[in-house]
Amino acid sequence: MTPSTDVVVIGGGQSGLAAGYHLRRLGIEHVILDAKAAPGGAWQHTWESLHLFSPAQYSSLPGRLMPAQPGQVYPDAGHVVAYLADYEKRYSLPMQHGVWVESVHRDGAYLRVETDGGNWRARAVVSATGTWTRPFIPAVAGRHEFTGRQLHTVQYREPTEFAGQRVIVVGGGNSGAQIAADLAPTADLTWVTPRPPRYLADDIDGRALFDAATARRRALDAGRADTGGVASLGDIVTVPPVRAARDAGLLAAKPMFSRLTTTGVQWVDGARAEADAIIWCTGFRPALAPFAGLRLRGARGHIATDGTRAVDEPRLHLLGYGDWTGPASATLIGVGRPARDAARQITELLH
Ligand code: FAD
Secondary structure (H helix, E strand, O other), X not given: OOOEEEEEEEOOOHHHHXXXXXXXXXXXOEEEEEOOOOOOHHHHHOOOXXXXXXXXXHOOEOOEOOOOEOOEOOOEHHXXXXXXXXXXXXXXXXXXXXXXXXXXXXXXXXXXXXXXXXXXXXXXXXXXXXXXXXXXXXXXXXXXXXXXXXXXXHHOOOHHHHOOOEEEEEOOOXXXXXXXXXXXXXXXXXXXXXXXXXXXXXXXXXXXXXXXXXHHHHHHHOOOOOOOHHHHOOOEOOOHHHHHHHHOOOOOEEOOOOEEOOOEEEOOOOOEEEOXXXXXXXXXOOOOHHHHHHOOEOHHHOEOEEOXXXXXXXXXXXXXXXXXXXXXXXXXXXXXXXXXXXXXXXXHHHO
């Protein structure tokens, strides 16, 4: 028989844990299904030198402050994984690791969640699948002609495998800047950004991003003018390695090339750069494939939401994908509030 529960949360990274925390507080029966064998979500797979862009206490999920990492103002990814593993245990969250959710269907008063380990029936579903499993690379002319190596942020680990190689890093966000800074001392680096790099002021970090996203949401909710949010501050947090590489003159960016060749890239004026590898730090898309059968997809592959709730399927909430699912909801500190709101709305739905 298909087991039933009030809520199935799909994804057990930080967003799924924040949902579990608030559902548990409200006494709502739920299960969290996560494809990964171990806790930590996407943080298990980042490059080795990655550090958070906010101090530990500003990178906390609801209920439990992230402890400081000895010797580090900005914790590394391993510290985040340990924190999330501890969080899962501390609140006895009903996790099932190693379960891949294939699809979600309407089934009368229930949503049927089909997985590789059997099905569930739930009265509501929270999607917290993140974006890491959907790396995005733009369509660029000649993309399949290049005979060297092409990889995305998700596949980059550490600079030694590129030592002495000609590497082109594409992308003007935090991933692009941090990976360029990582490679600059040992590789023959070309950094390419669609527009000139926009660094945040050196004395502000991820805390300011959270404040800016929150201020924008409040302004829009109150019918005031758009404050511009995070984008108004810049694109790149100058974490210490980025600042050091920039100040050493190692991060001169070139504009976007117009095509790939068999051996590198070419700009519109005919200039060329040869490359052994191209690393695309060009972002992600939300991992929403399990919901294809619900026919909810709207603009840019998103599902239209009111807060976290899907406009055309009120039993579905989306959590953690970015500002369209709550201000700064794709950050550790930002996901708590939308998770609380989603849990409250689900309680109302169930009663
Ligand atoms: P994820 O961590 O991706 O977790 C989603 C989970 O769902 C995964 O375990 C996945 O396996 C699982 N899943 C997906 N699909 C299915 C399915 N169909 N069935 C079952 N399970 C599924 N944020 C900060 O707060 N501070 C920072 O300094 C910071 N730096 C960042 C640096 C980089 C390079 C990136 C990419 C992001 C950074 N972020 C930072 C943003 C954010 O915190 C992360 O993206 C975060 O991992 C998102 O958490 P999540 O739980 O929403 O998704």
